[in-house]
Amino acid sequence: MKFGLFYQFSDCGTVPPNQLFQEILEEIAYGEELGFDSVWLPEHHFAVYGMLGNPLTLAAAITQRTRRMQIGTAVMVLPFHYPLRLAEEAALVDVLSQGRLLLGVGRGYQPPEFHGFGTPPQASREVFLESFEIVRRALSGEKFVYDGKFWHIREPTEIFPKPIQKPHPPFYLAAISPPTYDLAAPLGLPLLRAPQFSTLDTVARAFSAYKDEMRAYGYDPDTLDQPLAVRVYVAPTDAEANAEAKHALWFYHLLATLLPGAPGRPKPAGYEHYPQDPTVLATLTLEDVWERGTCLGAPERVIGLMQRYRERSGTTHWMLQMRIGGLEHAKVLRSMELFAREVMPALRGAATGDTPVS
Secondary structure, three states: OEEEEEOOOOOOOOOOHHHHHHHHHHHHHHHHHHOOOEEEEOOOOOOOOOOOOOHHHHHHHHHOOOOOOEEEEEEEEHHHOOHHHHHHHHHHHHHHOOOOEEEEEEOOOOHHHHHHHOOOHHHHHHHHHHHHHHHHHHHOOOOEEEEOOOOEEEEEEOOOOOOOOOOOOOEEEEOOOHHHHHHHHHHOOOEEEOHHHOOHHHHHHHHHHHHHHHHHOOOOHHHOOOEEEEEEEEOOOHHHHHOOHHHHHHHHHHHHOOOOOOOOOOOOOOOOOOOOOHHHHHOOOHHHHHHOOEEEEOHHHHHHHHHHHHHHHOOOEEEEEOOOOOOOHHHHHHHHHHHHHHHHHHHHHHHHOOOOOO
C-alpha cells in the first residue's frame, strides 16, 4: 500500500502564485519526511480549477527537493503536446530524479482547454493513440520514423538524454469514462481513477470490467500499481474537519462548470459516455460533500472511509488531495501529520492483515 500527495493547484485564485508554489514545495518536502511515497501533478489550463500548465517543469524542481518520493504526472494531456518534445522533457525528469518518474497520460476532457489550444476534442482519442506510441518508443530508447495521421517523423530520430528506468518510466492512463477503460486494456496500462467524477459503485463496476478485459489481453491487472485519487482532510475532531468542507464544495461547483455537458458546453463527439452529470455536481451541498468523493474527519472516521474506498476500488496506491481549494497551508501540514501518524499505519496494517481497522 502506497500513499501519495496529489495537487490540483486550485487555491481559489486568492493565494499569490509565488506563495502558492513555495508552500506546495514545502509540503512536498515535508511529505517525504513523513513517509509519503509519491507526489502527483496534473496538467490543466485556463481556469483556477487547476493552475499548473506544465507539470514536468515543476517535477524537475521537485527532483532537487526530494530523494525518495516517486514523482508522477496525473496527467500529461497528450493532444496538447508535440510527443517527441514531451518525451525529451519526461526523460530529463527521470534522469534528474534518478529514476523516480511515473508518467500518467490522458486525452483530456475539459472543453475550454481544447478551445484554448485550438485542438478538436472529437479527435482526442486518435491523437492520443498516435502520441502515446511515439512517446513510448522514444522513452524506450528507439531510433525510429513514424508516419501517422497527425504526427510524422521523417528521419530516424531518437531522444537524449535516455531515461534511467528500463524499458521506460512506468505509464498510467487517466480513466473516467468506459471508453477510456477500454483503451487501457489493450495497451496493458494501469489506471489513474478518481471517484469525484462518478459514484464509487460506478468506479468499482468499471474497474471490474477493465480487469476482465486486461486478462483477455494477457495482462494481470492485480500485479500493477492502481492509484486512486480522493480528497482528504484530517483534523483532531470531526467538527473541525466538517468546518472546512466548504473548500471541497467550492471545488465541485467549479468542476461542474468545466465538464463536457456543462451549461454552454455540449458534449463533443467521443465524449457521449462521459459518466458525470455536471448538474449533479452543481447542486451538491455541504452535507453531500461530507459523504461523497471525500474523506474528511478525525483520524478514526478517515480510516473507516478510506478502508471502504479500498475494498470497493481495489486501489494499491492512494493519491491524496490534501490541499483542497483555499485550505490554509498550516492546516494542510497539520492534516498531513495526523494522516502520517494515525491513518497511514492503520491502513497499511489493514492491507497486510496485521492490524484491525476501527
